Amino acid sequence: MPEAPTGPVELDSERAFLGEAQAALARMYADVLVRDIPVIGGEDNDERFTNEANQRAHEQRTLALVDLPDVPLFFGRLDYEHGTIDGMDRIYIGRRHVHDGRGEPLVIDWRAPVSVPFYRATHADRQRVLLRRRYGFSDSAELTGFEDEPMTGPDSHGQGDTFLRAEIERPRTGPMRDIVATIQPEQDDLVRAPLHPSICIQGAPGTGKTAVGLHRVAYLLYTERERLRRGGVVIVGPNRSFLAYIRKVLPALGEVDVRQITIEELFTRPAEAIDSPETARVKGDGRMSAVLVRALWSFLGTPTEGVLYSKGAQRFRVHDYQAQEIVAALRGSTGYAAGRKALAQRLAHAVLVMMEQRGESPDDRVQNAVARSKPVKTLVDSVWPKLVAEQVLHRILSDAEFLAQVAGDDLTAAEQAALLWAKPARGWKSAKWSPADAFLLDELDDLIERRAGSLGHLVLDEAQDLSAMQLRALGRRCRTGSATVLGDVAQATSPWAAGAWDRVLGHLDKADGQVVELNRGFRVPEQIIKFAARLLPQIAPALGVPTGVRTVADALAVVRTDADDLAAAVVEACRTALAREGSVALIAADDQIGALQAELVGAGLQAGLVGDSDDAMEATRLVCVPATLAKGLEFDTVVVAEPARIVAAEARGLQRLYVVLTRAVSRLYLVHSAPLPEALQL
Numbered sequence: 001m002p003e004a005p006t007g008p009v010e011l012d013s014e015r016a017f018l019g020e021a022q023a024a025l026a027r028m029y030a031d032v033l034v035r036d037i038p039v040i041g042g043e044d045n046d047e048r049f050t051n052e053a054n055q056r057a058h059e060q061r062t063l064a065l066v067d068l069p070d071v072p073l074f075f076g077r078l079d080y081e082h083g084t085i086d087g088m089d090r091i092y093i094g095r096r097h098v099h100d101g102r103g104e105p106l107v108i109d110w111r112a113p114v115s116v117p118f119y120r121a122t123h124a125d126r127q128r129v130l131l132r133r134r135y136g137f138s139d140s141a142e143l144t145g146f147e148d149e150p151m152t153g154p155d156s157h158g159q160g161d162t163f164l165r166a167e168i169e170r171p172r173t174g175p176m177r178d179i180v181a182t183i184q185p186e187q188d189d190l191v192r193a194p195l196h197p198s199i200c201i202q203g204a205p206g207t208g209k210t211a212v213g214l215h216r217v218a219y220l221l222y223t224e225r226e227r228l229r230r231g232g233v234v235i236v237g238p239n240r241s242f243l244a245y246i247r248k249v250l251p252a253l254g255e256v257d258v259r260q261i262t263i264e265e266l267f268t269r270p271a272e273a274i275d276s277p278e279t280a281r282v283k284g285d286g287r288m289s290a291v292l293v294r295a296l297w298s299f300l301g302t303p304t305e306g307v308l309y310s311k312g313a314q315r316f317r318v319h320d321y322q323a324q325e326i327v328a329a330l331r332g333s334t335g336y337a338a339g340r341k342a343l344a345q346r347l348a349h350a351v352l353v354m355m356e357q358r359g360e361s362p363d364d365r366v367q368n369a370v371a372r373s374k375p376v377k378t379l380v381d382s383v384w385p386k387l388v389a390e391q392v393l394h395r396i397l398s399d400a401e402f403l404a405q406v407a408g409d410d411l412t413a414a415e416q417a418a419l420l421w422a423k424p425a426r427g428w429k430s431a432k433w434s435p436a437d438a439f440l441l442d443e444l445d446d447l448i449e450r451r452a453g454s455l456g457h458l459v460l461d462e463a464q465d466l467s468a469m470q471l472r473a474l475g476r477r478c479r480t481g482s483a484t485v486l487g488d489v490a491q492a493t494s495p496w497a498a499g500a501w502d503r504v505l506g507h508l509d510k511a512d513g514q515v516v517e518l519n520r521g522f523r524v525p526e527q528i529i530k531f532a533a534r535l536l537p538q539i540a541p542a543l544g545v546p547t548g549v550r551t552v553a554d555a556l557a558v559v560r561t562d563a564d565d566l567a568a569a570v571v572e573a574c575r576t577a578l579a580r581e582g583s584v585a586l587i588a589a590d591d592q593i594g595a596l597q598a599e600l601v602g603a604g605l606q607a608g609l610v611g612d613s614d615d616a617m618e619a620t621r622l623v624c625v626p627a628t629l630a631k632g633l634e635f636d637t638v639v640v641a642e643p644a645r646i647v648a649a650e651a652r653g654l655q656r657l658y659v660v661l662t663r664a665v666s667r668l669y670l671v672h673s674a675p676l677p678e679a680l681q682l
């Protein structure tokens with residue numbers, strides 16, 4: 001943060017206030033620790049559940065009040081016109097609410113309505129604010145200065161920008177930081193957007209999508225805590241390295257109860273087989289949903305015999321044509337399992353009607369007994385067999401004739417061929433399922449027995465990579481909740497990506513969601529983003545060129561070497577990068593990164609490998625990143641080795657390169673021996 005032009009006396013008094021607030025937070029923490037947790041006597045399920053919930057709430061409240069050593073308690077101040085807010089002309093704004101024990105607030109939560117002008121007030125619309133003050137802190141959260149922006153005098157443009165720039169360029173040392181002190185107005189709009197409808201944010205690299213998504217979660221938990229507590233909030237990210245990178249943002253904002261997981265972790269079936277990219281693409285395609293419906297319902301037969309039910313000497317016959325009518329009426333009008341139950345009940349009901357016609361007055365218990373009787377069960381089992389999802393999918397993937405019949409016009413012959421197993425498992429129980437199969441099975445599970453899907457809010461980061469079938473599965477878990485969808489179509493690297501955002505929202509079953517765009521790039525300096533954007537006409541021609549909010553001197557350097565000298569040039573570039581402050585990454589194709597890491601270590605540099613452990617990015621200042629794990633990450637300086645090899649590694653290699661080139665906050669060194677992709681040649 002810039003050293004602010006402030007008088008030492010005032011700075012001292014601000015420091016004293018910070019000390020007071022810290023002492024107050026410590027008291028709040030101590031109060032919660034000693035507070036008794038209510039315990040209800042008894043051991044039945046309800047009581048145990050309530051006791052556990054109370055215990056959990058207490059633990060979370062305690063955790064939320066821990067004073068994190070490197071997170072300042074407040075970052076801003078607003079001086080209001082007298083009388084604007086009850087009893088307070090000045091508020092300190094921080095990550096959480098701190099009070100003095102007598103009900104007087106010392107620090108106001110950034111999410112409270114009175115804090116909004118900190119982010120939104122302008123000279124043209126100052127919202128009764130007289131002065132906006134921003135504080136600077138050292139890495140150990142020591143108050144080092146402040147900068148004032150009087151809102152009444154002449155407009156001193158750019159003070160906020162100086163702060164923003166300093167905050168972005170503050171050297172990175174570990175996981176992602178929150179941006180609560182410098183949220184920009186266009187970001188604030190999205191952070192504070194209501195829970196419904198869902199929103200979808202398309203944004204170029206570094207426009208703050210992830211940051212906005214996380215702050216939005218914190219905001220929604222503040223405004224809708226009760227509603228969201230019931231269903232829960234889940235953040236779905238592309239891989240463990242990314243989740244490790246963002247894991248500290250919400251706790252720093254006082255929110256410790258949000259699950260952050262990969263999509264595979266949300267679905268519990270272990271993946272034991274691997275699909276080719278083309279097979280995975282077809283399995284992920286939204287057209288598969290119609291194929292699954294047809295496949296499932298094709299297991300239904302037509303009754304050729306009716307039911308003969310005997311009670312004592314009496315016989316009751318439901319004719320085959322009656323059974324056929326019942327099956328036809330039920331087919332497609334209910335879930336599969338519910339239809340099976342309903343068939344048994346309707347057949348029993350037909351028997352009951354006959355009993356009544358013969359003068360009996362049977363009740364519900366009789367109907368249930370008939371529904372469970374052998375003749376009814378025999379018909380139901382043969383016509384509407386009990387099924388599990390695996391049985392249906394096993395048949396689709398192993399029986400070419402069956403697949404052709406249920407594929408209808410939805411899949412081409414080549415697509416059907418891509419789906420079929422080369423060596424089908426003998427039975428469904430011994431089949432090995434791939435990651436893409438998990439979503440087909442999930443959809444079949446739901447077609448068989450519809451699930452509730454009660455998540456309160458779902459955040460999907462890097463959503464451009466999700467397939468239609470993945471999105472449908474996610475949407476099913478959040479039927480009544482809402483979603484925040486974050487992504488960039490230019491960064492779609494998966495062969496199964498679902499496509500345009502309105503389609504993504506449709507697959508999620510949130511077609512009323514609003515698509516908004518962020519286009520000010522905060523992370524990447526202008527020179528680098530312009531360079532990377534030369535790939536856009538090939539990878540995402542519909543997108544405009546993003547803008548960078550900063551330029552950095554010597555941001556981009558391209559080094560050409562012979563193939564034999566590549567490793568040495570990479571080591572050299574990493575050494576140069578390490579001479580500056582902040583984090584450094586070497587990014588290379590997955591099949592090259594290991595060898596380059598060995599070269600770095602051989603040259604005496606400490607370099608961990610992202611993907612090896614959750615804390616790889618904190619363990620060493622220089623890390624090696626396989627290109628496929630770079631998404632969503634950022635580093636002060638990035639060295640990219642051999643871009644052509646990154647491009648050649650996969651079908652959407654140019655998109656992957658675009659991701660890789662846009663990871664740098666300050667500097668990008670490109671080291672290559674093979675020619676650069678044509679669009680990047682200088």
Ligand SMILES: Nc1ncnc2c1ncn2[C@@H]1O[C@H](COP(=O)(O)OP(=O)(O)OP(=O)(O)O)[C@@H](O)[C@H]1O
Nearest residue numbers: 179182183184205206207208209210211522523632
């Ligand atoms: N308002 C802001 N104030 C300070 N830093 C910001 C702001 N907005 C974004 N940043 C910073 O810019 C960087 C990029 O943000 P983020 O990772 O959220 O972008 P993204 O749009 O998700 O990028 P990508 O598409 O590459 O994943 C982060 O370091 C973030 O902290």
